[in-house]
Amino acid sequence: MDYRKLLIALLDQGTELFSSIFIKNLKAGNNREASQCLRTLILLEYLKECIHNEGIENLVELRYPPLEEELKFWQDKGFTIPKDIFLKSKSESEAVYQ
Structure with missing residues (x-):
């Protein structure tokens, strides 16, 4: 099993979910919830970058x-x-x- 692809797919789904929630809250004028979603989106993108750049094989090594x-x-x-x-x-x- 390719854990990198699985983790990225999971993070992509999370990004899609929180993007739609972010847009909904932004349109409704709910700035607090929109900012929470934005923080989550930033975290998800950061995690994806870590997987690409930081040697994620250390996280998913076969042990x-x-x-x-x-x-x-x-x-x-x-x-x-x-x-x-x-x-x-x-x-x-x-x-x-x-």
């Missing part, structure tokens, strides 16, 4: 370690991992399923 190691790997690279995806310890997970 299949245990998930705990994968999370630690990305944290060590400086990425913020959302707390809701942190894995529970094995004993906590077992307690949930019992």
Whole structure:
């Protein structure tokens, strides 16, 4: 699977969605929402440029370690991992399923 193409397609869809929302809010005179959409559009375009220019292969390299190691790997690279995806310890997970 070509992750670059997949990521760019996802970002392109997001750009289309937020562009239409931006235009709708701009026409309605809702400047606050329009500016939020504009910020999102800028972020999406920035991410696409990063994929093209910054060696995204480091982000999507083929690594299949245990998930705990994968999370630690990305944290060590400086990425913020959302707390809701942190894995529970094995004993906590077992307690949930019992």
